[in-house]
Amino acid sequence: QQNCQVANIQVMPNFNRTLYAGTWYAVAKKDPEGLFLIDNVVAHFQIEEDGTMTATASGRVIILNNWEMCAQMLATFEETLDPAKFRMKYWGVANYLQSGNDDHWVIATDYDNYAVHYSCRVVDADGTCLDGYSFIFSRHPTGLRAEDQATVTQMKADICMLGKYRRVPHTGFCDTAT
Numbered sequence: 759q760q761n762c763q764v765a766n767i768q769v770m771p772n773f774n775r776t777l778y779a780g781t782w783y784a785v786a787k788k789d790p791e792g793l794f795l796i797d798n799v800v801a802h803f804q805i806e807e808d809g810t811m812t813a814t815a816s817g818r819v820i821i822l823n824n825w826e827m828c829a830q831m832l833a834t835f836e837e838t839l840d841p842a843k844f845r846m847k848y849w850g851v852a853n854y855l856q857s858g859n860d861d862h863w864v865i866a867t868d869y870d871n872y873a874v875h876y877s878c879r880v881v882d883a884d885g886t887c888l889d890g891y892s893f894i895f896s897r898h899p900t901g902l903r904a905e906d907q908a909t910v911t912q913m914k915a916d917i918c919m920l921g922k923y924r925r926v927p928h929t930g931f932c933d934t935a936t
């Protein structure tokens with residue numbers, strides 16, 4: 759049985775943001791309408807001294823009539839009553855990049871290998887998600903471990919996005935030598 763009501767989506771129990779911190783490679787993505795981040799998506803989550811979570815992220819985007827670039831993004835996270843559900847305020851290092859305020863829900867993670875992210879931007883009149891996106895994150899740029907694939911597939915189904923994901927390649931487009 760499947761219940762696709764956004765309000766009934768189960769998130770990670772006892773979510774621990776300190777264990778979630780660090781680098782995550784997006785290995786698959788379900789796009790929202792008018793997608794922004796295309797591929798080479800990497801996010802770095804930090805816990806600040808005041809305990810709040812912030813992130814920097816990069817990814818290949820196409821803006822303004824086919825101009826391809828690597829977007830450098832920043833985000834801050836506002837807590838809600840559920841520790842696994844955040845409100846994410848995000849903006850680009852350059853002002854012509856996308857900015858906004860989205861849900862950032864952690865559906866499931868083992869902290870060391872995989873994380874399933876979910877964000878519904880528009881809830882339909884029937885309570886299901888009309889426009890949302892989801893990242894499958896891995897600690898490993900090469901992808902998910904074989905032993906995590908069944909778990910992640912189950913989570914994709916639980917959030918009613920199974921079959922809507924595409925692979926997110928990592929080609930080195932956003933790798934900068936510093």
Ligand code: DAO
Pocket residue numbers: 789790792793794795796801813814815831832833848849891893
């Ligand atoms: O790519 O279509 C899209 C939607 C994503 C917009 C938000 C990107 C900036 C912040 C990413 C932080 C980690 C999820």
